[in-house]
Amino acid sequence: MHPLPLSAEMDFSQNSLFGYIEDLQELTIIERPVRRSLKTPEEIERLTVDEELNDIERAVYLLSSGQDVQGTSVVANLPFLMRQNPAETLRRVLPKVREVLHVAGVEMQLTAAASFLTILQEESVPIQTYSHSFLHIILQHVEHRDAGVSNAWLETLLSVIESLPKETLRHEILNPLVSKAQLSQTLQSRLVSCKLLGKLSNKFEAHIIKREILPLVKSLCQDVEYEVRSCMCRQLDIIAQGIGTELTKSVVLPELIELARDESSSVRLAAFETLVNLLEMFDADDRSQTILPLVKSFCEKSFKTDETILLSLSLHLGKLCHGLYGILTPDQHLRFLEFYKKLCTLGLQQENGHNDNQVPPPNQEQEKRYASVRKNCAYNFPAMIVFVDPKNFHMELYPTFFCLCHDPEVPVRHTIAICFYEVSKLLSSGVYLIYKELIALLQDDSLEVLDALVDHLPETLELLTTGGESSVQENKLLSVPDLIPALTAAEQRAAGSLKWRTHEKILQKYACLPHIISSDQIYYRFLHRMFTIMMTNNVLPVQKAASRTLCIFLRYNRKQDQRHEIIQKLIEQLGQGKSYWYRLRFLDTCEFIIELFSKSFFCKYFFLPALELTHDPVANVRMKLCYLLPKVKSTLKIPADKHLLQQLELCVRKLLCQEKDKDVLAIVKRTVLELDRMEMSMDAFQKRFYEKDLLDQEKEREELLLLEMEQLEKEKQQNEGRPSSDKIFEKKRRDSKTSAVLPKTIPMSVAGSSSCTPSTSKEIKKSKLVRSQSFSSQALHPKYGNLEKCTGKNSTTGYAASVSGIGKSSVLSYTDDSFRTRNSSGNTSPYSSNTSLPSTSRNMTNSVDQKNNGTKDTQPRKATLKSRKSNP
Numbered sequence: 001m002h003p004l005p006l007s008a009e010m011d012f013s014q015n016s017l018f019g020y021i022e023d024l025q026e027l028t029i030i031e032r033p034v035r036r037s038l039k040t041p042e043e044i045e046r047l048t049v050d051e052e053l054n055d056i057e058r059a060v061y062l063l064s065s066g067q068d069v070q071g072t073s074v075v076a077n078l079p080f081l082m083r084q085n086p087a088e089t090l091r092r093v094l095p096k097v098r099e100v101l102h103v104a105g106v107e108m109q110l111t112a113a114a115s116f117l118t119i120l121q122e123e124s125v126p127i128q129t130y131s132h133s134f135l136h137i138i139l140q141h142v143e144h145r146d147a148g149v150s151n152a153w154l155e156t157l158l159s160v161i162e163s164l165p166k167e168t169l170r171h172e173i174l175n176p177l178v179s180k181a182q183l184s185q186t187l188q189s190r191l192v193s194c195k196l197l198g199k200l201s202n203k204f205e206a207h208i209i210k211r212e213i214l215p216l217v218k219s220l221c222q223d224v225e226y227e228v229r230s231c232m233c234r235q236l237d238i239i240a241q242g243i244g245t246e247l248t249k250s251v252v253l254p255e256l257i258e259l260a261r262d263e264s265s266s267v268r269l270a271a272f273e274t275l276v277n278l279l280e281m282f283d284a285d286d287r288s289q290t291i292l293p294l295v296k297s298f299c300e301k302s303f304k305t306d307e308t309i310l311l312s313l314s315l316h317l318g319k320l321c322h323g324l325y326g327i328l329t330p331d332q333h334l335r336f337l338e339f340y341k342k343l344c345t346l347g348l349q350q351e352n353g354h355n356d357n358q359v360p361p362p363n364q365e366q367e368k369r370y371a372s373v374r375k376n377c378a379y380n381f382p383a384m385i386v387f388v389d390p391k392n393f394h395m396e397l398y399p400t401f402f403c404l405c406h407d408p409e410v411p412v413r414h415t416i417a418i419c420f421y422e423v424s425k426l427l428s429s430g431v432y433l434i435y436k437e438l439i440a441l442l443q444d445d446s447l448e449v450l451d452a453l454v455d456h457l458p459e460t461l462e463l464l465t466t467g468g469e470s471s472v473q474e475n476k477l478l479s480v481p482d483l484i485p486a487l488t489a490a491e492q493r494a495a496g497s498l499k500w501r502t503h504e505k506i507l508q509k510y511a512c513l514p515h516i517i518s519s520d521q522i523y524y525r526f527l528h529r530m531f532t533i534m535m536t537n538n539v540l541p542v543q544k545a546a547s548r549t550l551c552i553f554l555r556y557n558r559k560q561d562q563r564h565e566i567i568q569k570l571i572e573q574l575g576q577g578k579s580y581w582y583r584l585r586f587l588d589t590c591e592f593i594i595e596l597f598s599k600s601f602f603c604k605y606f607f608l609p610a611l612e613l614t615h616d617p618v619a620n621v622r623m624k625l626c627y628l629l630p631k632v633k634s635t636l637k638i639p640a641d642k643h644l645l646q647q648l649e650l651c652v653r654k655l656l657c658q659e660k661d662k663d664v665l666a667i668v669k670r671t672v673l674e675l676d677r678m679e680m681s682m683d684a685f686q687k688r689f690y691e692k693d694l695l696d697q698e699k700e701r702e703e704l705l706l707l708e709m710e711q712l713e714k715e716k717q718q719n720e721g722r723p724s725s726d727k728i729f730e731k732k733r734r735d736s737k738t739s740a741v742l743p744k745t746i747p748m749s750v751a752g753s754s755s756c757t758p759s760t761s762k763e764i765k766k767s768k769l770v771r772s773q774s775f776s777s778q779a780l781h782p783k784y785g786n787l788e789k790c791t792g793k794n795s796t797t798g799y800a801a802s803v804s805g806i807g808k809s810s811v812l813s814y815t816d817d818s819f820r821t822r823n824s825s826g827n828t829s830p831y832s833s834n835t836s837l838p839s840t841s842r843n844m845t846n847s848v849d850q851k852n853n854g855t856k857d858t859q860p861r862k863a864t865l866k867s868r869k870s871n872p
Contacts, residue, residue: 063100074093075111076114078116079115086124113141117159120163135172141153169203197216197220197235199238201213206243209242210243210247210251213239217235221258226262230264249286256271272309272313279324284326284327292327314343314380317380333387340400344377345403346370379415390427393430402437405440417452418455420456421459424460429467435464451499454490454505458509488526500539507546513526514556531569531573534574534585547589547592551592555597556706571605575610576612587625594634597699599634623663623667626667626671629671629675633648638680656668
């Protein structure tokens with residue numbers, strides 16, 4: 001016990017003494033069951049089993065002389081015994097189980113039913129053996145006096161029926177049903193007979209069902225107990241599928257009509273639901289002359305006399321309207337629509353701004369029932385849009401949709417949030433009508449509603465911003481002006497809660513935003529927020545989701561200075577951060593960069609900063625880097641990246657020679673073997689790695705298009721602001737410049753062409769701008785959403801062999817200076833700028849006559865890319 005504080009020790013007041021006495025009494029009460037639960041030596045001896053007995057002998061002994069808990073354990077272990085020794089289990093253990101079950105309690109009965117079902121599902125014995133050994137035991141206990149036990153054995157029997165041959169079913173189950181279904185049998189026996197008849201109706205031919213099953217069905221439909229009539233009624237749709245349309249009309253439909261007028265509400269409810277399920281089997285005449293009047297009477301009685309049917313009616317109303325769609329007159333169509341609207345506002349005291357004082361306020365139980373009805377109406381809302389035609393949505397259903405989205409009950413709003421995407425698809429070009437409701441649900445106070453809405457948020461936003469037409473791409477955000485504040489508020493509300501899975505899901509879904517809103521809006525409203533989450537959130541899955549979404553934002557950012565700012569921030573604050581947690585997240589980010597970007601992008605900006613972490617003082621960081629090294633190596637191409645490969649080899653050698661942590665060293669050794677087996681890709685395409693190289697080239701082409709688009713837009717803006725004489729002068733200057741550099745660029749840029757005119761150069765620039773704009777506006781293709789991780793290619797270096805011959809001097813010559821960030825003046829990559837970033841260009845040997853200018857570096861990079869493609 002903890003020592004009492006000094007003030008408590010000095011307090012001898014009457015209240016304090018009584019408090020101490022109560023505490024002591026509570027301790028006494030807690031200790032009493034412990035003393036009583038102790039076993040006497042005789043009980044311990046009786047529970048002890050000889051350790052030399054095998055599993056079969058121990059099971060027989062416990063079933064013969066053990067206690068109930070031991071027998072239950074044996075029954076639960078029966079599937080294991082059947083797998084180990086089926087013959088001995090059937091011969092010795094199963095007869096004992098049969099004996100014990102006659103006097104067993106509820107727990108052992110339930111355990112036996114589950115074990116028998118497991119043995120059937122595992123197919124431990126052939127079905128003939130199973131039916132011979134287990135079926136009789138199941139049939140003996142399926143009518144147990146305890147309802148829970150009886151249902152458990154019945155579920156097992158229904159599963160067994162699926163596997164048994166017809167002859168066994170006929171002799172063992174169908175023939176005894178003739179007597180079991182008689183009125184003289186118990187209620188439980190007749191209820192079991194109803195469910196068995198429904199199951200057997202799909203196992204025999206129609207003539208057998210007509211001769212042997214349908215008479216029993218009619219008898220049970222006329223049973224004196226309403227439970228039996230209701231149970232048999234719910235099996236009629238299954239029986240109808242087995243006997244066909246003609247017998248259904250002549251036998252099943254008259255029974256359903258009579259049951260629909262039954263005195264019991266549960267029977268009428270079962271008849272209504274069965275009619276809805278069988279609508280497709282009836283022709284137009286039956287539906288209009290027989291079923292429609294019944295449905296109308298159900299709707300009328302539901303409000304006047306029988307509110308219990310409202311739940312079922314509201315749940316099946318969409319399916320009902322769909323089944324009756326072709327036979328309704330305009331007046332009947334309108335009545336069903338008005339009935340649905342009335343159900344959507346059921347229980348709400350204020351409707352359309354008017355108070356209905358004639359209706360008394362509902363009690364608590366009615367409020368729950370009414371909320372369930374409105375929830376079912378929300379579930380059926382997409383079906384009702386089809387019922388009224390999407391063209392009439394604004395006039396007929398928009399006020400109802402508004403009420404459901406602003407319903408005071410969370411389950412109603414949660415259900416309509418689930419259906420929101422389906423509603424958007426159905427409205428197509430009229431989807432703009434519901435954008436206010438999307439904003440309202442994004443700002444909903446309940447995270448359950450937000451979680452349901454976010455599931456299909458990318459698809460919904462794409463439909464909403466394009467108006468359901470893929471051709472509309474410009475000024476997307478103008479149709480949804482409040483979208484960005486709603487999205488940011490939703491993310492912050494999830495971040496402030498304890499439901500981190502909802503927050504993670506939101507961050508993952510926000511990866512679609514580059515195809516919904518502009519790059520600047522993402523940069524100023526979302527991108528820095530992702531970085532803040534990576535730095536401050538304490539949940540690892542949330543941090544990783546933010547990291548991946550940030551990488552996607554970076555992937556589609558259209559301004560080079562913004563990209564460089566984010567890259568610099570990632571390297572300085574994460575890769576070189578003070579906390580080891582930041583450095584671990586930097587390695588996660590590197591993994592996403594490898595997945596989403598081209599190999600050249602990673603090699604230019606993140607290759608050396610990642611390798612710098614070999615010096616990290618924390619073992620976990622070095623360990624995670626070792627796991628990442630194979631992916632890092634897969635980004636290299638030989639011979640262009642030979643110098644980077646040498647840096648990687650030096651890192652591995654350093655880790656092998658200087659690593660002191662035994663766990664990290666073990667991982668390094670495994671990584672060395674993996675790196676040694678890897679094959680590296682070459683600059684030219686290889687047949688076996690053609691698809692992956694082609695995918696990487698596609699990613700690099702898209703990155704180039706983003707840069708070219710930015711440059712061409714700048715030139716366009718500059719040209720629009722100049723006088724006409726300046727434009728003519730600029731055109732002449734570009735033409736002369738093109739002719740001057742033509743001999744240099746022809747061999748690399750355009751394979752097979754020998755001349756280039758200014759007009760064609762201008763056309764090429766225009767086509768690039770068009771392709772760039774189309775690339776920026778296209779929807780995210782699945783192959784770019786989850787890009788397959790690159791594997792290593794064509795290794796020419798054996799790490800194990802090179803490490804064995806390394807000397808001490810080579811290790812000492814490898815200093816930290818080789819990993820410091822530097823700005824390459826001879827940069828030929830298209831990502832170059834004046835920002836100081838780590839640069840590891842692939843084209844260091846071809847850096848002559850190149851300047852550190854982002855607008856000019858794109859051409860050599862593009863030329864190199866084309867020359868790679870043209871190589872054999």
